[in-house]
Amino acid sequence: MSKIEVNTVDAQCGSTITVGSSGKNVKIEGNDIRSNDYKASDGGNIINQSGTSITIGASGDTVSLASGASQSGFGRSGSVDWQTGSIKTGTFTAASGEGYFADTSSSAFSMNLPAGTAGSIVAVADYKRTFNSNNLTIVPNGSQKIGGQAFSLALQVNGQALTLVYVDDTEGWINVQNAEDTETGIPLFITASGGTETESGDFKIHTFTGPGTFAISHIAPSPSGNPNAMDYNVVAGGGGGGGPRGGGGGAGGMRFSAATYCGPALKESGSLTATVASFPITVGAGGSQGAPNGSNGSPSTFSTITSTGGGGGRDGQGNASSGGSGGAGGANDSQESNGGIGNSPGPSSPAQGNSGGDGVAGNQQGASGGGGGKSGAGSNGGHGGSPGGNGGAGLAISITGSPVAYAGGGGGGKDNRASGGNGGSGGTGGGGGGGAGSSGTPPFPGSAGTANTGGGGGGGGQGYEPLSGGYAGGSGVVIIRYKFQ
Numbered sequence: 001m002s003k004i005e006v007n008t009v010d011a012q013c014g015s016t017i018t019v020g021s022s023g024k025n026v027k028i029e030g031n032d033i034r035s036n037d038y039k040a041s042d043g044g045n046i047i048n049q050s051g052t053s054i055t056i057g058a059s060g061d062t063v064s065l066a067s068g069a070s071q072s073g074f075g076r077s078g079s080v081d082w083q084t085g086s087i088k089t090g091t092f093t094a095a096s097g098e099g100y101f102a103d104t105s106s107s108a109f110s111m112n113l114p115a116g117t118a119g120s121i122v123a124v125a126d127y128k129r130t131f132n133s134n135n136l137t138i139v140p141n142g143s144q145k146i147g148g149q150a151f152s153l154a155l156q157v158n159g160q161a162l163t164l165v166y167v168d169d170t171e172g173w174i175n176v177q178n179a180e181d182t183e184t185g186i187p188l189f190i191t192a193s194g195g196t197e198t199e200s201g202d203f204k205i206h207t208f209t210g211p212g213t214f215a216i217s218h219i220a221p222s223p224s225g226n227p228n229a230m231d232y233n234v235v236a237g238g239g240g241g242g243g244p245r246g247g248g249g250g251a252g253g254m255r256f257s258a259a260t261y262c263g264p265a266l267k268e269s270g271s272l273t274a275t276v277a278s279f280p281i282t283v284g285a286g287g288s289q290g291a292p293n294g295s296n297g298s299p300s301t302f303s304t305i306t307s308t309g310g311g312g313g314r315d316g317q318g319n320a321s322s323g324g325s326g327g328a329g330g331a332n333d334s335q336e337s338n339g340g341i342g343n344s345p346g347p348s349s350p351a352q353g354n355s356g357g358d359g360v361a362g363n364q365q366g367a368s369g370g371g372g373g374k375s376g377a378g379s380n381g382g383h384g385g386s387p388g389g390n391g392g393a394g395l396a397i398s399i400t401g402s403p404v405a406y407a408g409g410g411g412g413g414k415d416n417r418a419s420g421g422n423g424g425s426g427g428t429g430g431g432g433g434g435g436a437g438s439s440g441t442p443p444f445p446g447s448a449g450t451a452n453t454g455g456g457g458g459g460g461g462q463g464y465e466p467l468s469g470g471y472a473g474g475s476g477v478v479i480i481r482y483k484f485q
Contacts, residue, residue, distance in 0.1 A: 045058045080098055081097055092111060093113075094122045095122075096114050096116075096120040099124065100124045101124075101127040103127040104126070104130045104134035104135070105128045108134040110137040110139050111136060111139070112139045113138060113140050113141050113144070116172060118166060119165070121165045123161070123163040126157075130158065132157060135154045135156045136154070138152060140173065145172030146164070146172055147172070147173070159181035160179070160181075161178070162175060162177070188221070189483050190228060190483065191217050191484070192215060192216045192217065193217070194212050194214040194281070195208040202484065202485050203401075203483055205479060205481045206481075207479050208478040209452045211281060213280055213281060215278040215279075216276050216277055229260060230271055230274050231256070233255075234256065235476040235478070236284040236297055236298065236309045236310065236324050237285045237286040237297030237309050238407070238410070239294055239296050239309065239456050239473045240289045240290050240313065241290060241432065241457035241458045241471045242315045242316075242460070243291065243292065243471075244413065244461065245368055246293075246294070246316070246331075246459035247368040247371065247381075247412050247459045248313050248327070248369070248371035248426070248434055248457070249294045249327050249328075249449065250328070250340060251353055251392065251407035251409045252297045252456075253324020253343070254307060254406055261397075261398050262398060269349075274482065281302055282301040283478055284297050284300040284307070284454075285475050286454075286472050286474045287312050288472055289460075289469045290315065291469030292315035292330075293314050293318075294312030295312045302480065307352055308344070310324050310371065310409075311323030311325065311327035311342075312340075313330065313410065313470055314330040314368075315469075316330035316335075320356050320369075322341040322344040323344065325353030325354055325355070325372035325378075325407065326371070326372045327340045331381055331415050337368075337369075338358050338359075339357045339358050339369050339371075339377075339378060342354040342377070353372050353407060354374070354392050357370045357372075357381065359380075367383070369381045369412045369424075370388065370390045370391040370409050370412045370431075371409030371411075371412075371427075372391075373392030373407055373408045373409040374406065375392065375394060378409045379392075381412050387423060388411055388414045388434040388459060390409075391410045392409035394407040394409075394427050394430065394453070405429035406430065406453050406455075408426055408431030410431045410459060411426045411459065412458075413435045413461045413470065414434065423459065429454075430453025431456050431458075432455060432457045432458035434459045446458030446459065448473070448474065449474030451475050452474065
């Protein structure tokens with residue numbers, strides 16, 4: 001192998017010395033290359049040394065590490081690399097140079113600090129603003145300190161963010177930034193309160209079983225996709241049953257929409273559009289039991305929606321009352337007694353309810369009619385051994401997330417002398433059963449309408465029970481549903 005030894009190289013053209021040619025690699029092994037300046041092709045310094053100070057890069061340059069390369073001994077500039085792809089939900093150990101988002105919404109947990117050396121830096125932030133209810137505890141490594149104390153640090157302010165730098169063994173980790181994030185984005189859906197709140201998927205349901213206020217504090221900023229739609233089910237109180245041998249009470253009127261869930265075809269024309277406002281809620285009481293006539297149920301209201309109370313049943317001395325659903329006529333020895341008209345006053349479209357059935361004269365063997373329900377009219381009473389008329393069927397809807405029936409009519413009561421003198425059945429949706437006559441098989445009393453269904457009360461029987469009249473109607477309910485996420 002040949003060897004060329006050169007101690008001095010003189011420039012042959014100006015002050016420039018060129019070693020090698022374009023496209024060639026020049027390799028020097030086993031020796032140092034020493035210079036106070038290394039320059040780029042544009043003349044700017046790559047490395048400059050003045051005394052013991054070394055500068056990397058020139059003004060305006062960007063100095064970066066190649067992909068896969070690492071550095072040591074340079075320290076950090078006070079920032080961290082935020083680990084956005086790994087939200088922490090349980091106890092973990094931090095690494096120097098990294099920032100973390102901690103989600104304590106399910107439970108409190110700890111962040112263990114690494115062994116600190118001068119310049120180590122760690123940061124953490126409250127991901128869901130739950131540090132107040134579930135703390136994040138920062139635990140130092142071994143006997144190292146936080147703020148001069150060899151103790152753990154609890155973060156307990158919602159939205160809190162903290163940056164710690166390790167300075168020395170005397171003070172340990174020192175907080176260089178403590179912030180509280182109070183800024184949140186604008187909700188994309190309705191925000192409201194009131195009643196009993198439940199959830200079904202992306203929807204929130206507010207149920208009122210008594211008077212209250214539905215308060216809307218925010219609506220969606222964009223109307224795209226109708227995010228401000230509110231569905232409702234407003235059911236009035238059911239009518240009380242008449243008695244003895246009285247007609248069943250009519251179910252409370254029922255008005256509902258079904259834009260955000262799969263509802264039956266009887267729904268109102270459409271959902272309501274939310275506005276920022278407070279809406280008083282009225283929930284109708286059920287009508288009282290009749291002696292001789294049951295009273296009407298009370299109306300329920302939400303916003304522009306009013307449902308009418310169910311009509312009270314009669315004991316046979318005249319026609320039954322009208323209402324959201326009509327009460328039924330009672331049995332009489334000598335004259336027919338007509339059921340009340342449903343969907344009255346009104347009419348509303350679609351109808352709130354249906355009419356009650358007629359009572360039948362029968363020389364102490366007659367049977368009273370059943371009260372009307374949301375989906376069907378009450379049945380007429382029959383002669384002889386026929387039972388009292390059945391209450392009209394209510395309607396099942398899924399506004400709460402699962403099917404629930406409302407607004408069934410009360411069953412009619414039975415006279416005391418007819419063979420097989422049973423009372424009529426209450427309609428599905430909370431309607432009470434009618435009372436039996438003394439010859440009923442087996443004899444049984446009637447029942448009141450179910451609370452918070454708007455079911456009509458059952459009509460009273462005669463003979464088996466004391467002559468105390470019919471049974472009370474069930475109270476109403478107001479349910480509101482909207483998308484919240």
